[in-house]
Amino acid sequence: QGNRDLVLRYELTFKLAKAFAQNKNISLPFKRYEIGKVFRDGPVKKARLREFTQCDIDTIGIKSAYADAEFMAITFDVFSKLGIEVFVKVNNRKLLFGIFKESGVEKEKFVSVALSLDKLDKIGKEGVKKELEQKIEKEQMEKIFSIIEESEKLNNNEEKLEYFKKVLNNEIAKEGIKELEEFFYYVKIFQNKEKWEIALSPFLARGLGYYTGLIWEVYTKNFSSALAAGGRWDNLIQKYLDSKIEYPATGMSFGLDAIFAILPKEQEESKIVYIIPLQKEQVKKAIEVASILRKRNIFCDIAFDKKITKALEYANKKKIKYCIIIGKEEEKKGVVKLKNMQDGSERFLEISQLENSFV
Amino acid sequence: QGNRDLVLRYELTFKLAKAFAQNKNISLPFKRYEIGKVFRDGPVKKARLREFTQCDIDTIGIKSAYADAEFMAITFDVFSKLGIEVFVKVNNRKLLFGIFKESGVEKEKFVSVALSLDKLDKIGKEGVKKELEQKIEKEQMEKIFSIIEESEKLNNNEEKLEYFKKVLNNEIAKEGIKELEEFFYYVKIFQNKEKWEIALSPFLARGLGYYTGLIWEVYTKNFSSALAAGGRWDNLIQKYLDSKIEYPATGMSFGLDAIFAILPKEQEESKIVYIIPLQKEQVKKAIEVASILRKRNIFCDIAFDKKITKALEYANKKKIKYCIIIGKEEEKKGVVKLKNMQDGSERFLEISQLENSFV
Incomplete structure (x- = not known):
């Protein structure tokens, strides 16, 4: 799953960056979706290519969490039309990195530690801890877990954010918290009178190195795989183009295999x-x-x-x-x-x- | 164009035949469509693969021209929804082969002669004649052209069919004419009060060896490429499966590149x-x-x-x-x-x- 997502999003990014390189005067914001068959290495990592259907949406050129909140509107609209009740787990890479920093982890290790945390569902807490012990001090690791686990005792997103404001005293954490607050502000407006379940989940890390801010995964009850996932990837296009212009971006992928697996079986x-x-x-x-x-x-x-x-x-x-x-x-x-x-x-x-x- | 179509339809056939091999008790008739990206050799025949979008519809299991006429309903419905006024050229491989037979051509050469005739639009009448001279007697070739060109002076499909009934006295021609009559009978019913332009075009051959009966191409004025094309391919699945059961089939492909090229440019x-x-x-x-x-x-x-x-x-x-x-x-x-x-x-x-x- 992680591997598929990786290939998928990298291919997308490459394509998008190329599109921007070829169309310098493309108007921003640029919103696009794509559904189509692509090839990837099979799950058994054999040399053969395997076909699967990719479904992506991206907004490029909006820095505000307004764009991220709009993705929540898309998410709940799509799944409500499919008749699938979903809930969303969100986190923010900057908040996560702020927790790492607060725990004494060096900046260079942030992404690597996040990638280990992302395996929580697959290898369990003990597995993650074992892996992290190879990367950081045991004390640092224990601190990360204690900060996050403390937050999980709280009832709602507001309380969690207040808690993090109190215990995290570094710039990157503050930035992440601010982004999350802006996100929830716009979510409320988009949501209007609808019932959306969006929970701040500080253990959520996503398996991709290039996410820079908000990240999210979409789940339904009694099904372990994410049905969709996305996040903010503000730096990639700029880096690819070696440009001075910023290309803030948010994108998500729908896991069509997972969605088809739980859709009502009616022929x-x-x-x-x-x-x-x-x-x-x-x-x-x-x-x-x-x-x-x-x-x-x-x-x-x-x-x-x-x-x-x-x-x-x-x-x-x-x-x-x-x-x-x-x-x-x-x-x-x-x-x-x-x-x-x-x-x-x-x-x-x-x-x-x-x-x-x-x- | 011809090459693309070839790859496209062969890939489809392979897939379909495989589907039938794996699902022996599939209910007939089986109607399917598929839209998706596939790879093919590029037009410059370089070794690299090039991606394009394929769009096919097939009906398997109906021997009657009823199925072929239903494809006309699909054709005119689709293009009317796209706002493109189209006309259809139809022919029947059996009629064509009957003309060859009447002209003294040996059965083994039927497909090869048809493939040469298919190049009429590309290399012109003289080009086709030159090519045919390598394959059959000059006299045979002249007879083919004279039979067809005589038919083209007639005003409508009924007159053309009456003419062929008179000049062609072999079994395969009669079968082709009978199929065309049945086709036009059902077309009339499907058409009801709508205005459909469908013209019997005896030079039409289609570049594929495996067509067995009705063949058609869809055009719009002032655009030389076909926007869609199809035909009956009754033998292929049976041959592939080496089965005693018949799998009569009709299918068509939409040329999305051509269609997008002429769609109104409104963004x-x-x-x-x-x-x-x-x-x-x-x-x-x-x-x-x-x-x-x-x-x-x-x-x-x-x-x-x-x-x-x-x-x-x-x-x-x-x-x-x-x-x-x-x-x-x-x-x-x-x-x-x-x-x-x-x-x-x-x-x-x-x-x-x-x-x-x-x-």
Whole structure:
């Protein structure tokens, strides 16, 4: 997971930086999304490439946490449309680095320590501590854990931020706290009356070296992988271009594999309305009905050249909810028979009534 | 173009055949579409791979021309939604092979002769004739051209089919004509009252060896490349699986590069509504307005942290049609100023009136 995310975001960054190099006078802010297949090394690290679908959104050119908060609006909007209830864990790299600094860790080790902390879910607290002992003093490590664990006893984001303000007395921590406060300020506005669950999670580190400020991961209950994740990456484009201009940026990736894994398993095909002409003579009427439904964006298909028993068998196999049956009698009367496949009920409808019969 | 199409359709076929090999009990008919990035050799035939977006639709398991006619419904529906007026050239490989047979060409040479004919647009009639002289007798070649050119003097598809019925007296030609008649029969039903331009074009050959029956290409006026193309490929899956079961199939590809090349050049960004808060205090109101518009699927963005002059400059550069300006006065009165960027007119609206102000 971490590795995939890494490849994914680096590829993106390369592409974006290239786009900026080629289009110097691109207007800022620049907002973009991309969905497409890319290749990456497989999880078993074999030499072969493996295809997966990448889905990214980025905003470039806005320094304010306003941009980060807008990503929360995107996040909750997208997952609400998918029918998945999610919660977001946020942290800020500067807050995290401030905690490291407060614990006496040297600046050069900040990113490396963060990458170890990021493994908490995978290798557990003891695993992380073991790894950190190779990198920093045991005392420093214990201090980091004690500061963060103390904060986790608090009830809400405001209390946590107040606590950090009290215990952290270095510039980078203060900057991180200020950014988080601005973030929550804009989140409140974007959120308006909606219910968003966003929790400050100071152990959250994200596996990428280039994040500079806010970072977040999106989860749903009873599923361990993050469904989406993102963060602020303010320095990368500037570094890549070796430019004097700043390119503040925020971006996120959706983990389509994880999302598809938890989406309701209902088959696409169960949504179609299956139109069954009893004889070849009714195919014409069936096509007319299909054209009407398709104009209304109602998925449908025709049981072309299928006996009624075979057609109903197919409909049952595909868990299709509605069949429209058209025989000689129906055609003569200018009606169709609508069969509800779930309760077996049937009723006759005029074609004009059909459009509104499918929920 | 030909080469791209070749790679594209072969890759697809491989994938589909594999899908069938792995899912023996897949229900027929099986209808699928796929849009995604794939790699192909570049047009300069360098060793490097080049990415392009592939867009395919296939129906597997329907032998009747009903399935082919349904592709015409898809074609005209898609391009009408894109605002591109198209016409379709159709032919049938069996008709074409029947013409070859009638001209005395040996069966083994049918596909090869068809591939030469397919180059008509690229290398012209003389070029094709030169190429064909290497493959078949000059007399045979002249006969092919005379049969087809005679048909092209006729006014409509019915007359052409009647003509071919008269001059072609072999089984394969008869089969092709029968398939074309069935195709036009179903086209008429699908077409209903819409205006579709579909012309039987006996020179049309398509650059692929595996087409077995109907073939078609989609064009628009004043643009030489096909925007989409397809055909029936009844034998391939069966051959691939070495199966006794028939897998009749029809499929088409959309040429996204060609389609994007002729789509109206209007930039995506010109469609957004640009919300300009005059001071930082109005950002909150701007976000509220944005949330309302976005819920209505109206694209919008906020000129965050931009002076009004810069914001209007940006809007002009992006050819944005509407700006919503919110200042202290507007906020107090609970209204916004809607500025039409094309005629410069401004009017004040209540937020509830906004949703319906953008066409």
